[in-house]
Amino acid sequence: MTVPQDNSRRKSQRGMVLMTMAVTAIAMIGAMGLAIDLGHIFIVKNETQAYVDAAALAAALQLDGTTAGITRANDAATNMSAAWNFSSTVLTNPTVEFSSAATGASWFSAANVTSPSTMTYVRVTKTVAPNIYFVPVVMTNKIYATNVQSRAIAGQVVLAANTSIAQGLGPFTGIAACAHGSTMLQCEATASNNFGLTVGTEYDLQWPQYNKNRQGCNNGNPTSGNEDKCFVQPPCAGDLALMGTGADPMQEVIQQWGASTNGYWGSQSTSQINKYILDQQQLAAVAIGTDITQDLSAGNKQGTSKILDDRVNQDTVNFDVSGIAASSSQKLVDYLNSANQNPVHNGRRMMPVPIVYPDVNENMSPVVGYGVFLLETNQSAAGGTSTYYKDGTGNDPYCAIYAGPWNMGSTNGGVSSSGGATRVRLVQ
């Protein structure tokens, strides 16, 4: 049953399918392009986004308000390793910029930062150009690679004041240098000014033995400039320098703490002290405004001093790079610079502690913020003795070098901010 009369017409229609296919092939390749090229682009975007996210976090962890911190942050972002194009091509040289806010403020490259003390945010941008294979077929102005830009912003975000900190703080305290007679709120407000403390200066983590009967102490009411007479050994250099000024931590300590406490809030038991100093545990959770008075105790000087030395010795840089005689600010700078040297510091000498303000009017010692201190050592690269155990059995103070406000998870101080600890987060 054939239909022969249609033969001629069918002949003329031969090739129609092929011709149609040839035309639709272009559309098909376009559609394939969407599936394959776009799929490829999405993967590339994902890979570079993970890279800039990690680089921005690494950079923001390094910021500490100094130009050296900006340099370290820039290096940290640049040295972050990752690869794109199905992990086949290494990603390098991201654009790293700094700003004081996540949005609304100008961004500066590391070389152009003029006020490092305000830089709390890092923006990392990386553009890569994956090849596209199918989409160009249907393009009129053909391109064979397309730019894919990934960008991340990370910054030191201030935790809410009522955030309860249950882990990570050492069992010592720093004393804020607030104007004598300030309220807790007034003292908290000085957080953006490092609580009146100077980065790179030694302060008391634990105060020397107090004795109001010493000559010059005047039974606990020393005249201005004689406050150090009330201590069996002189307090640390930074606190001594503030003596007799309007904001004198020594005065608060004498009037509020006296002989019963010295800034230590921990335990008498060696195993507990181990956990508090080496293992991030705390006697109690604290938040801004927590009165720490009931946790303060005379402590166990031998126990704490020994374990403080252990903590120092857990650092790869457990010595003073420029020697024991170097200034405390130089010691801090050397320690932080060892981020790029051999050995690289590992952050164990950095101890975050609550900053308190023994408030005489309110008869309490509230936490007004958190600071990071560099633990001292009496060792040079060639070796030496430990610091705290040598002195800690007597009446000497435990001194440490203030490194800035506490930026959680970082191995250096943070950028001074208004109250509370900071945490590095991705904000975009």
Added chain:
Amino acid sequence: MVEFALGSMLLVTVFTGTFQYGFIFYQYNALCNAVNNGAHFGALQVYDTNTTAPSNAFKNAVKNMVVYGDPTGANTTPVVKGLGVGNVNITIGSVGSGSTFSPTSVTVAITGYTINGVTGTYTLTGKPAVTYPFQGMYCPDSGVC
């Protein structure tokens, strides 16, 4: 008939290829997201050994995070079919050793996972991989924090 045979062969090839690459790309992208989540999660955890070998608790939490999107492992549906905790490789970047050890970064990679395409299989070795700087707490001695 001949045109249809020729044309359909071409069409089937093209569609198969498109499907295959689309599917592989989809799987790879899902794995990228999974390792990204796992590495970011791991970088924020407590690290409680003093070697580059993490504790089982750390390892399991990160691996579960990668595979199931949930550190506890309560969710048992993998984000990509066939992915198991054995395919997750965790590498810890560090400075120092022994008593001076400290973690600095967490890298999570997929290893030994095979994507089944229509006409071929692709085994991923060490990729995708993502590294995050370590931001969590380090407590080496007793793992009590």
